[in-house]
């Protein structure tokens with residue numbers, strides 16, 4: 001006989017007398033999805049919000065929030081006892097004693113610290129690679145339908161951890177990221193607001209060594225572009241199929257993209273108003289990318305001081321992607337490599353901050369973890385920032401203000417101010433006093449809709 005699940009869920013945490021609903025779900029044990037579905041159902045019960053059962057489009061998006069402490073991440077300023085009025089997903093008033101229109105539900109966050117939602121500028125929501133496997137092999141045996149299901153799960157986990165905006169930066173198969181972005185934007189499923197890159201553009205081979213008998217398998221994840229014509233066509237293909245930005249791999253093969261190659265790609269992307277993000281592992285790769293005019297350097301683990309200065313002078317952001325120890329272990333790296341990599345990335349982060357480079361947070365997780373959901377694990381990737389000596393104010397810039405500028409969203413997201421989208425989170429501890437505060441995000445609102453609320 002199958003497993004029988006019953007849940008009682010509060011439909012609206014803002015109601016004084018929460019309405020409860022029950023649902024029954026019978027899952028045949030022989031169903032191959034049995035364990036997965038059960039896991040999703042249990043996760044849903046952790047967050048006592050009716051939104052877990054409703055489509056996001058059905059949740060109300062007008063509220064009045066009473067914030068005990070309100071933080072502005074752009075300057076680190078703090079205000080107390082504020083009312084934030086949200087109407088139709090947009091912040092319409094902020095201040096002390098703001099009148100609340102009749103019928104607008106009040107959310108009491110007077111015991112919490114309220115700030116704009118976090119941003120992660122380097123995610124792979126539709127990738128979930130088991131320990132010991134590699135992405136190309138996984139991509140070859142994973143249907144796109146499965147990747148979309150994984151994306152729905154990981155988008156929700158990412159949102160509930162406090163990330164209300166992300167940049168999905170490739171490794172999403174045949175534009176699964178575009179479909180996920182649109183499903184979230186249309187209120188079909190829960191997730192952060194997404195900017196997506198479509199397929200990664202790279203010299204032949206992408207980021208791996210191909211099987212010479214089946215070279216086309218690499219093209220599940222990459223558009224190989226080795227000539228100017230192919231580069232222009234690859235940019236146009238991505239934009240045609242819905243990409244918000246272009247991602248290139250500069251230096252994962254013996255043949256790097258040159259400054260001229262990159263400038264051509266940047267020019268073609270700019271014609272359609274798109275930025276270019278560049279995966280760079282070497283100092284030379286980073287230099288080529290900066291001189292070619294990219295908007296962001298992804299990883300940049302081996303950048304010299306001179307290259308960091310060039311990035312600062314040209315206004316190119318560094319998206320960190322510094323894996324936590326646990327992430328490197330799941331990746332399968334030996335202890336000796338884990339320690340050496342840690343020293344390397346923390347050192348370059350410390351230098352980047354000292355040289356006033358615009359640093360932006362990126363989690364870059366592609367693996368499956370048995371112990372953690374994708375959102376909580378992404379928060380764990382903040383460890384290198386703390387180790388590098390980033391101050392709490394710098395952390396807020398790296399997590400909110402800088403990514404908002406990188407994504408050209410500073411006018412619409414990243415502040416709790418009139419006219420901004422209501423992407424709002426709350427923590428128990430004050431992140432200006434304690435950098436571990438983000439491990440305990442108790443409230444998440446996306447575009448005015450409550451996705452997570454403190455337990456009653």
Ligand SMILES: [Zn+2]
Pocket residue numbers: 122124169364
């Ligand atoms: Zn990545």
